[in-house]
Amino acid sequence: MSKSNTPVAKTTQLIGAGRDKKWTHGVVNPPVQRASTILFDTVAEKNEAAINRMNKELFYGRRGTQTHFAFQDAMVELEGGYGCALYPCGTAAISNAILSFVETGDHVLMVDTCYEPTRDFCDTMLKRLA
Structure with a gap:
């Protein structure tokens, strides 16, 4: 509009x-x-x-x-959005999207064939936040 x-x-x-x-x-x-x-x-x-x-x-x-x-x-x-966040790389964008929805105690199902840095983030950083 x-x-x-x-x-x-x-x-x-x-x-x-x-x-x-x-x-x-x-x-x-x-x-x-x-x-x-x-x-x-x-x-x-x-x-x-x-x-x-x-x-x-x-x-x-x-x-x-x-x-x-x-x-x-x-x-x-x-x-037609309200705001826009820019990230320097795909890993930062994906990690932020995951952290926006996952809370302590949640479970995340992640396939082995996903983007490798995303899998590493889930296996290391998310595991520590559990």
Whole structure:
């Protein structure tokens, strides 16, 4: 849906998704930012960014850059979701999905032929959390 609640074609969504000016600063496509360390002018600025890091504020590159935030916004719009979590690898995504639903005392049935790092995670980390 568009902001006027009129249905928008998927092709139209694909063209504009993730292009919020707060991420692109007026550039047509979001620029690719590669960063791990984010510099702050003062400790107070760094502390404020740490408090707001879950609100798409730059804090540490692995927690997101403007490129990540634009991609998250695009995925939310295209999928009609509420939020989007990005992970650096498949193992992190799968492990988080499992941990989101499994509680202490639960049993997980895992086939031997699944993605090997997932099986290792279940055999080691989940076993320790039991």
